[in-house]
Amino acid sequence: MGLTDRQRELLASWLPSAEVVKDHSWGVLGTLVLELRQGGDRYIAKAGDETDHHLARELRAHREWLRPWTAQGRGPQLVHADADAKLLLTRYLPGQLVQGSPYEWTADTYYQAGELLAAFHQQSAVDDAEYETVENGKALTYLAAKHRIAPDLTERLRVIITAWPTPPATLVPTHGDWQPRNWLIDHGTVRVIDLGRADLRPAYTDLARLAAQQFRTKPALEPAFIEGYGKDPRDPDAWVRTRLREAVSTAVWAYQVGDETFEQQGHRMIAEALATIRQ
Template sequence: MRQGITEEQSRLLTSWLGEFSVVQDCSWPLHDTNVLHVVTSSGEGFIVKASTTSHHIRREIAAHAGGFEGLRGRVPALRHASVEARILVTEFLPGVLVEGTPAEDDPETYRQAGELLARIHRPAGDSCTYATALAAKTRAWMDRAHGLLPESQLESFEQELDALRPGVAQLVATHGDYQPRNWLQDNGQIKVIDFGRAEPRPWVHDLVRLSHQRFVGRPDLADAFHSGLDKMVAPAEADLWRLENLNQAIGTVVWANQVGDTAFEQTGRAMVERVLSGA
């Protein structure tokens, strides 16, 4: 068994799948989760995710427990899971990752992705504490950003946070990392994978990274996405949208620096500049 898979996890896999072989190690560098494409002796394909430390396993299991009604074949189907052992098994979803392929520049990809996201966003109730907690998390990131960002930017962040009045947040079941690296293209059909960052949040959370990456200089992609999603940020959501941007921008810088991902840290710095400039 692959290094990093515990004896307990290995035992569970054998009890669930019987004999199997590893086709591909799909684990991401710098992440603490093992992701394996495996095939059983009967020819069935599965994705195994296992960790001894990551909270993403719990989040993904919870996301599947909430259900993806009407989306079988467009999102992975959960077959087996153990929160205690931090391991899950989903059916293998055929397709090619959109990132780095011509599909990443095709408006139709984004129209379908927006349409899928609208179906993933199941209502999860209202929260009077979500915005307050997110502002506190943002300030915690700011405390760790001294020396990474100019003090003038940190002061601007503080002023921005003080001026926001986001109020009650309407929560939905968000994906948490909605972008082309987590989309598959299969004969023209877009599918969504990796719900390891899924949690109840405002819907705008899933819009932030796309807005700072794929939509920059590509209004056609943004228009296609919103056409599928059938939703735009409303004036009443402006402060919450601003708060999500502030949080993810500074969080990207600090987290990427912490794990040594220089390219992603630069992405975060660009996000910070874009947010503070009002772009």
């Protein structure tokens, strides 16, 4: 993917003499992430293609929810944005990626991540009577798509999800992809990047990816995170439903984009989530 003509024009007007330092794009989604330098300043430009739906979420997060982080220099500061062009520009945040570093397995990282997430979640709350119904519908749509979940297991999952209750849910601002690949560490301080999945959801949904990955590998990280957060936000029944929906979406989405490692994780998550369901 490259920048569109409109995106190039906007970047040239925002940063007339900038040079590209590094391409941070993942190459899986249609989002281009470029590190730029102009003079002594560094920036991150994020550009979406015609299929992108993440830039709108990220822009909303910047405009409505990031102040608890940006006020401390721990979240990206928005400089310019054009929603129609699917382009935004933020100031570069210093630090190394936590994922793949020794900090991925240290308790203090998770204590700080818990503190940061609590501040984000506590900004607002709204009740939603339809959230569970909508999320169950999404999971059933995934099961109806192409995937490599066994047919008998697919039917079992469909029966379980269809039978679930749909109580009202309390929604708060959530990151949506809360895990070490979206955290930076700089001289011991944790910072946050990538708000492309930010949205209003129940608070406990931001723990789903940690529970399936780092908390599973090193259980001692979980209490450190909860201590930083202040209290465990997980309702037992709602957490079971979230874990299984997350597992299904992981297995199906990863298959559709050809990420076999992530797909295998999704199948493992399904098995582990089902083991918690009494039948």
